[in-house]
Amino acid sequence: MTELIEPELNIKVIRTNRRKTASIKIVLGMIQVTIPKKLSEKRLRELIAKSTPWIRKKLRLHGDTTPIREKKYVSGESFFYLGRNYHLKLIQGNSIGIKLKGGNLVLNINNNEPNWYIKEQLVQWYFRHADQQLKDKTIRYGEIVEVEPKSISLKNYKSRWGSCTVSGDISYNWKIIIAPHHIIDYVVVHELCHIHEHNHSPAFWQLVSRVIPDYKDCREWLKVNGSKLIV
Numbered sequence: 219m220t221e222l223i224e225p226e227l228n229i230k231v232i233r234t235n236r237r238k239t240a241s242i243k244i245v246l247g248m249i250q251v252t253i254p255k256k257l258s259e260k261r262l263r264e265l266i267a268k269s270t271p272w273i274r275k276k277l278r279l280h281g282d283t284t285p286i287r288e289k290k291y292v293s294g295e296s297f298f299y300l301g302r303n304y305h306l307k308l309i310q311g312n313s314i315g316i317k318l319k320g321g322n323l324v325l326n327i328n329n330n331e332p333n334w335y336i337k338e339q340l341v342q343w344y345f346r347h348a349d350q351q352l353k354d355k356t357i358r359y360g361e362i363v364e365v366e367p368k369s370i371s372l373k374n375y376k377s378r379w380g381s382c383t384v385s386g387d388i389s390y391n392w393k394i395i396i397a398p399h400h401i402i403d404y405v406v407v408h409e410l411c412h413i414h415e416h417n418h419s420p421a422f423w424q425l426v427s428r429v430i431p432d433y434k435d436c437r438e439w440l441k442v443n444g445s446k447l448i449v
Contacts, residue, residue: 308325313326352394374391
């Protein structure tokens with residue numbers, strides 16, 4: 219039996235004889251609560267009330283479930299930077315490069331520049347800012363973690379956000395600069411902690427948690443939203 223409850227939270231309740239305990243999970247942006255068929259309405263309401271803070275937190279982590287669409291590289295197109303939404307603004311002019319003005323990424327163009335040129339300008343802008351931000355964060359958090367990386371570089375990884383070699387060379391996926399600050403901080407601390415522990419052992423995660431207590435939420439955010447970090 220399925221019923222819709224708390225529509226503002228987008229909660230769907232499934233009653234079944236196959237469960238003896240309740241479970242809550244997110245499915246395609248909807249909170250799915252599976253409960254024993256005979257659980258009373260009162261207990262159901264109590265369960266949801268008790269779980270509401272957790273539910274709201276998970277909804278924030280999972281964010282927008284809108285399917286990813288291909289960028290158009292026209293005025294008004296949305297691009298995220300450090301977790302904030304900016305709009306591309308194309309204007310006629312001879313200045314080179316992109317400037318961040320107010321809520322816009324402003325690019326001067328001559329007549330009708332092709333999409334590949336506009337994308338190339340955006341990528342170069344993001345890359346430069348990623349280089350500065352990630353190096354600054356690595357140095358700052360390196361003092362906290364008490365390590366000093368041998369080198370810091372940017373890469374165009376397809377399926378990872380960072381890497382640390384056994385000799386202490388750290389590299390980052392430049393696209394992480396699209397994410398909010400606290401997500402970037404997690405990636406930086408993650409790689410720095412690998413200088414101490416070059417594995418994902420309990421000791422490693424303990425090191426990470428000392429600096430980023432909510433690292434599990436950050437990791438989940440990247441799992442859900444990582445594919446949306448595009449230019």
